[in-house]
Amino acid sequence: MTGMLTHADFKSDLKPVWCPGCGDFGVVNALTKALARMELKPENVAVVSGIGCSSRIPAYTSCYGFHGVHGRALAAGTGLKIARPDLTVIVTGGDGDGYSIGGNHFMHACRRNVDMTYIVMDNRVYGMTKGQPSPTTEPDWDSKLSPEGTGLREFHPMVVALSSGANFIARAFTGDPNGLAEVLVQAVRHPGFSFVEVLSPCVTFRPEQRDWKKIVKHDAIKPTSDLARAARRMLRDTGFELGVLYAGNRRPYEPRGRREARDPSALEARFTL
């Protein structure tokens, strides 16, 4: 052996408590493969999350992790990346955490374009709290908690990401962990804010999503650096086409001001009364 790390080295000893059949297993698989492929070291990677089933991911990797408060994963991840630009920061979460409670953070993270990767495991439902509709739930999804559906138009994360300034935007599927790993490698390596929308079935509250593997269209979206072209592509999006939509050239955010302010003792002196 060459001493290089394998994907198993990026897994922790904790076993996921997700329901068997959950798509999120595929994300752990893909993320650990991607990190190994990039030859990163666990101690140089931080996985940050909010709240929800998918937000358990930091505990299942051997990287540094921060399981934060609901909807605030991007705020925590942004702060971490600004303070420690040497780290690879990966923010994770679900559609409820990221698009509802954390919706405002999502837009502004795209706008700021800090160099980090945001993986959203979208199952179009709040799974942890037993099946309430989320911002991406179809308007006619009929359930005990939303009789006859909400009637509300779905939030379109890729359109919002594109219009808000994200520098890399892609959609992948957990049923294809190898393809997802390739997308994650591209996302992490691309400068600036990378957003990866991952279709991740919830087999407990949305058992019909088991059929997603028959619906998704692999490699249906081709990457472009042309914002207008990417926007036009989204006009005919069905939500099941996979691929990299946009890889832009915006310069990532870099903090201005005195670098020495990051030294804890200097900060302490500034705040001493």
Added chain:
Amino acid sequence: MKRKLPHTVQEFMAYAWAMEVEAAERYAELAEQMDTHHNAEVAGLFAKLARIEGKHRDQIAAQMGWTRPPDTASFRWETPEGPETTDYGDLHYLMQPYHALKLAEHNEERAAGFFERFAAAKLPAEVRAAALEMAADEREHVRLIREWLAKYPEPEPGWDEDPDPPAGAD
């Protein structure tokens, strides 16, 4: 795989090895999932399948005299995952040994078909011979799984009904 067809037995066997590695790892993961959900019987079965696939992996390495894993970095499956890998989405926490063995049977059939396609391709004779041999092995595995499966009758409809379902809001 999106192949780059193998033109040597070494290259071909690296494909076979990669398939067994992925299958063994996945079965081990599925065993852990079932164990977490206190489905001990199916957990044990998946663990056994993981050991079997691990044995196949090691047999290939021994047969080829490999002291280090072959380079499979450039491999791409034609399907989302290898032909012997169980889809995460095919699990249910109440599944029974019958269901697990049906998944295994499906995997072995796909693996046999995978090698049979290599055997029918325009490849050097020694590669096609190796592919035929691997296909025959996989067909034998299908037969063994079916024998194993015969011990478990197909569960009645409703096997997945939980009197205390996680969907508590119902």
